[in-house]
Amino acid sequence: MASFARIFLLGKYRDSEVIPSLVQLATSLQNWGCDLRIDARYHSQFPQLLSFVSLSEAVPGDLVIALGGDGTLLSTARELAGRNVPVLGINMGRLGFLADIAFEAIGQTLPPILAGAYVEDRRSVLHAELWREGALIGSGLALNEVFVHKGCGESMIELGVQLGSRQLYTERADGLILSTPTGSTAYALSAGGPILTPELRALLLVPICPHTLSTRPIVLPDHLPLRFKLIAARFPAALSLDSHSSFPMVCGDEIHVRRANCDALFIHPQEQDFFAILRSKLHWAEPPGED
Template structure:
């Protein structure tokens, strides 16, 4: 069989031994198909795997012939995507989590779904990535990327925070709230959706600003083009807060801090089965086709 991918890198949910049976199942299938297979270094170390596979790091992968298969839930896929972003190496998410909008293949169907993908029958899906910078007193203290969202929130404080928002230098509003989510289309089905934001097709070049429990009845989510720059200022004299990227990297904020957000020059690349589509995933995950009273 002619293959689109010559080597597969396995990634499992860190510190979760429940993924080991699924990883062994993948290893056995890939061996049967004659595909060279390695396991990502951190996965091997943290899972203490006995799979006896060669180990490899993300920075040693090539977009020409390599495929990452990440087994877990959306958190595992996001963590993998952050590390692989910009490399051009595609990621196939295999679901062993709960809801899962990115991991759209079940481990229970892998023997049926994986061989056509390895043969080149798949969809390539490039997703936008956000770049966020934390500025304090004229210095950039932190910089990082987010696949889902950049979140400015009240952290452990009991009181709301006060934010001032500019888009491309133009003043938009001052907001008292528990926080503000700046989400990609990918992140529109994550925290932003729970906070009342819209679902945005991943094909749209957009960002969504979603206030969290705003102290006003006229605050609404705002969808903007992703070519703009968003600036969030934590107003001086108020409580400290925190900046979170995909709920993974978190940095403490002080009054007077500025967060600058724009679309990154790199994308996160995913692949899906040929017959998969975004709206099919929504119907399945959100039970849009179910009648009232049905599961």
């Protein structure tokens, strides 16, 4: 039945509530004849006849199924970025914008996907580096956004922003969000940015509470590198990547960001529609209610 060599199954880490759903899904996948592998962290929860592996063993031709919310899906996709291993999200969270399959519907939705009826969805990834006095302090990948912010301080920070070889602006604000199209429906949207469709090769720069009220979100090409320099801050600022890793910053630090040389690969049911998801989950473009 399956068009994939092996199925890797994992769930939201440290969430005991996901275990019964993992067990139920694992049983269904085995009944459907899938060659199943379980995340080794759940070894004690499953019968010994199952194979327990690390996600690092997944190769092209395999499928990774992640149960949880969008955070679980993002962390899984970051780990697999560039390895050409698709990720399928089963929503166990609140919104589930990326993990678009409801757990209650897996009996109807999963068999066609396992038989090869699905669409691929490649998403751009950002690579960010933090530099201090010529030394690399830290680096990482971001699927949603690179966020530079004032940390725990109460005062604004001042940032210089450069796009390629050109100076974009110097801004005092609570922070700046550099978002991929995937992240345009996340924090950047809450901060007032526009929605970018996933296939766009673009980035979105959104200021957080800027001192200059004329500063507005701007859409930029993603083939040019960006550089942020922390010019002034009364307290240590911070660099956050998808909220999964954070680095403290001091004045003079620079952040170098470019589109990574790898993409994240998702798969969805064939009937998946980005605009339908916007309407159903974000209530986008809803008609006005009747009086």
